[in-house]
Amino acid sequence: MQLILWFCLGILFTLMVQGFAYLSLKVTLKWWVWGASFIAAVTILFGLAWASASFEEGVAQSGALALIFFCGSGVLLLIWLWRVFVKPQLNTD
Amino acid sequence: MNNEHEEISLEELENPNRRNFIKRTAIGGGAALAVGFGAYGAGKASVEGRVDENWPILADDFKPMDQKNTIWSYALSPHLMMKYPERNEQFGRLHKDNPKYNFQVQVTTFESKGWDNNKPGFTQLDNALQHASWLPPYMPELRVGAAGQPQTQFFSWDQSGVEKEQYQFTSKKQASDAIRSAARLFGAVRCGIAKHDSRWDYHPIFDSGITGEVMGAMSSMPKPDLSQPGAIEGFHSQLKVMMPQMVQQMGVESKDLTWEDDFPFKPKSVIVMAVPMDYDNMATAPSKCSTATVGDGYTKMATLASSIAKFIQGLGYQAVASGNDLGNSVAYGIAAGLGEGGRNNQLLVPGYGPRVRLCKVYTDFDFVEHDQPHNWGITDFCKSCKKCGEACPSDAIDMSDDTHFYFEGEHKDEPGYAWSNHQGVKKFHTDAKKCFDYWLESDTDCAACAAACTFNEPDFWHHWFIMAINPISPRFLHAAMAELHPAFGYGSTNNPEKVKKFWKTGEGMRVNMQNKSVFGSSNIT
DSSP: HHHHHHHHHHHHEEEEEEEEEEEEHHHHOHHHHHHHHHHHHHHHHHHHHHHHHHHHHOOHHHHHHHIIIIHHHHHHHHHHIIIIIEEEEEEEH | OOOHHHHHHHHTTTHHHHHHHHHHHHHHHHHHHHHHHHHHHHHHEEEEEEEOOOOOOOOTTTTOOOGGGGHHHHOOOHHHOOOOOOHHHHIIIISSOTTTTTTTHHTTTTOOOOOTTTTSSSSSHHHHHHHSSSOOGGGHHHHHHHTTTTOTTTTTOOTTOOSSOOOOOOHHHHHHHHHHHHHHHTTTSSSEEEOGGGGBBSSSSSEEEHHHHHHHHHHHHHOOOTTTHHHHHHHHHHHHOOOOHHHHHHTOEEEEEEETSSSSSOOOOEEEEEEOOOHHHHHTTTTTTHHHHHHHHHHHHHHHHHHHHHHHHHOOOEEEEEESBOOHHHHHHTTSSSSOOOTTEEEBBTBTTTTTTEEEEEEEOOOOOOOOOOEOHHHHHHOOHHHHHHHHHTSOOOOOOOOOOOOSSSSTSSOOOOOOOOOOOSBBBOOOOHHHHHHHHTOOOHHHHHOOOOOOOOOOHHHHHHHHHHGOOOOHHHHHHHHHHHHHOOOSSOOHHHHHHTTTTTTTTTTTTTOOOOOOOOOOO
């Protein structure tokens, strides 16, 4: 089952890279914003992988906390970066 | 139409946005993958461990342990009871508020106190599993072997099966790989080959004279209903008088055995193997339910070690299988590079923690690649994490902040109190007597320290990730990780929910899509 998890994560990772590549054509961001965005996205993937493994091993508490802390913090960071740095540029376009 | 289509395709190919998109995807993805592969390589190297040239650190007065001084030998032997009555008296006076307390008579009623269907983990269901886990026809033999008695049926010294012709391996690596392959086939999850080191052997080896037959006879003595109040105490008082007479009648004689005069050959290598215990079953500790994976471990130790000894003999070399007898399995496990010594005095193996049982094979075959002690930062982690000690129901675990050479627990100043500890090794020192007493009292093998250990994890990637970053983590992070372990739902003890969970682990076993096994989880990595 873990192999299916890694396959799914591979697809998500590919989509993430393509999303960043597409965004790079649309907006111009400072290097640290790109870095923070990448960290946020990887944190979300990390949380998904952790949570999936935890649910699979039957420790739901660990899975829930992974979704809250890892995925949650990644999503919050991504939303903040989007609102502050990305969205204004898209609106001006 | 065709020309128009070709023109569009050409235009699309020349579209700078599309080309940039593909270029950036390739560069970004490639860079991310390179970082990912680098991190994977670093993590893999980390879980391989670093060679530890500093192990062991010994005091000047260190000497190999006399097997008579282990709690197992003492508790098993009526002769030692008669020779050292003060050991029973001292422990009884200091811990049981009963100077007449006696380990030996307790052993005869161990795991025979029945069940309580209102207590999760102690029901008839759990009791039946507990007793089924020790290979039933050989249970007394396995029990005696588990207590360190040498020359039992599975851990025999007999060398009559050694082939006259010796198989010649082309290289040391080929020989080591062959031994490890055989060990894996017969059920080992770890196998290391240490050089024989007499510091970790028992000197002398103690033969209590108790055989499987004697143990069986003592265990099958007619007992009163032990679940009734006061019945056990009455039976024990009766046994205390009867035991010396019984020993005399059955001709039980104890003796010391030496490596030079009694052991069949001079060992050169010790093959150390770990068999796994089930994660979900261990999680029910301390209970009769969790005792099942311990018994099952002893059964597997016996079949694995005896099979490997037979394999080595078939190659034309001398070999003796060993469980808890002959020498210190934890020390040999460290020497063979399988893990590090933990706060609970058990071998902590990366990926399993203490959730393994160890067995070994002594052999005169030395054309092998010998393993070396390795370091994963495990003992360092134990210095910050005290979860095993907090879970211990008998306060037997050393709660010191650092490793040390001598027993420093309760009653350390009482003369001769620390007789069951191997003094002079820089490690944590548990109180084995308190620990074993709780086993007798609870009618289980306890294992709370193993279940609570932060390194006791199922076989999933995120636990390996934590293992990989452990050596480079600062100490304050170790403390945080130790706290997060229970917060994330791992390592609880005395938890009825875990008993319920265990009894559902058989669900879906017809297809078993997760390949559930004794790993307690999927073993596809």
